[in-house]
Amino acid sequence: MAFMLLFGLWIVLGLFSSSYAYHPASLPDIEDEHFIQDCVEQHNNFRSKVNPLASNMRMMTWDSALAKTAKAWAKKCHFGHNIYLETPRKVHPTFTPVGENIWTGSFSLFSVGKALRDWYNEVNDYTFESNSCTKVCGHYTQIVWATSYKVGCAVQFCQRVTNTGITNGAHFVCNYGPAGNYPTKPYKSGRPCSDCMGEKCIQNLCENPERDQLRSMCYLLLLGMHSLFFRIAIIFLRLRHVCILGYFSWSPDWDITKSSPKASSHPFFPYPTKPPQKPPHHSPLHPTKPQQKPPHSSPSYSTPSHSACDSSCIAVLVLRISSLLITFGTVVLLSKRYPQMFIYE
Structure with a gap:
């Protein structure tokens, strides 16, 4: 009877702790x-x-x-x-x-x-x-x-x-x-x-x-330069990734x-x-x-x-430690009730 109670409590604790599982998909994107x-x-x-x-x-x-x-x-x-x-x-x-x-x-x-x-x-x-x-x-x-x-x-x-x-x-x-x-x-x-x-x-x-x-900086430069020569030259500057691709396409x-x-x-x-x-x-x-x-x-x-670690994090930690202790207790009870279970020849 004690074994069944411990086993049931172990399952309940496992399910409860899993409800606090971390899910990266729930975090917002930019x-x-x-x-x-x-x-x-x-x-x-x-x-x-x-x-x-x-x-x-x-x-x-x-x-x-x-x-x-x-x-x-x-x-x-x-x-x-x-x-x-x-x-x-x-x-x-x-x-x-x-x-x-x-x-x-x-x-x-x-x-x-x-x-x-x-x-x-x-x-x-x-x-x-x-x-x-x-x-x-x-x-x-x-x-x-x-x-x-x-x-x-x-x-x-x-x-x-x-x-x-x-x-x-x-x-x-x-x-x-x-x-x-x-x-x-x-x-x-x-x-x-x-x-x-x-x-x-x-x-x-x-x-x-x-x-x-x-x-973009390219836009500001072009705003004051009406010569086609300067507009073409700007493309070859180090800012060309801003000029050609545009601001929104920039990435590190x-x-x-x-x-x-x-x-x-x-x-x-x-x-x-x-x-x-x-x-x-x-x-x-x-x-x-x-x-x-x-x-x-x-x-x-x-x-x-x-x-x-916040209260939820601490709760998960306590529950998992409790699960380990209950598992250990279950093993001890089983070994006493069935002494031959863990004997190997």
Whole structure:
């Protein structure tokens, strides 16, 4: 009787734990309209409520090229920053360098809102007046960097994330253009939109449809060159992949899978103007030291953040351990009741 009860309990626990199985197909792709809207709205929501209020905070819009880069890097399931962030045309057809935030945690815990809140909550360790951090706060400052107005994000299911102990996790990457985290304050304080130079003010953010319009550098060059000779010459420039193929067909050449997604029809699209200065590369595996007096004028990259196992993850772990103990107990009972069962000659 005891054996039957243990066996039944073992089956029930097995079924219950399997209901928490991780399914990578349930994570959104970079073409998912709800995912795009969620990423953009969450960023703008946090940007609009900074304290003190910002006078020059730009509204963020979606960038499909940044999203492709985020997806390509997330697929590597590596807990560290993209090694190509500083290399021209490796992470974006125009922006160089590109900013980046990374969040890694248990699959069941992930949501865009959760990841963004974890990044934004670093504000508790940041002092605006002195532009200093008591701990890591680079994820927060990148989110509220006033001149970063393009964002592209992606999330990847990873059976194992290298450089962490996380398995069956969600690996979430957001890239930003232009890059933030220069050793200056992330924005100017003052009356919302007062430094927007006539741009439309929406929810304390500066909106400029002309700036946000999708235009390649090739287009801008051709706009001021009416000579056929110059138009032909541009094709042979290093920007020819942008001119000939178009912005939407761009994808990072280091993406070994080369699964270039189709362009989204979403109204949030890119384009930059001035590329920032080349940044140094900081180790992504160690917290960046808070700088009271920044020694240089280049952007820095903050340590990727990851979350501990959530309640669902812990429940699965407990259930599986319980199943092992019950299995062991069943074997012990069987060996006592049928002593010859495990004897081999």
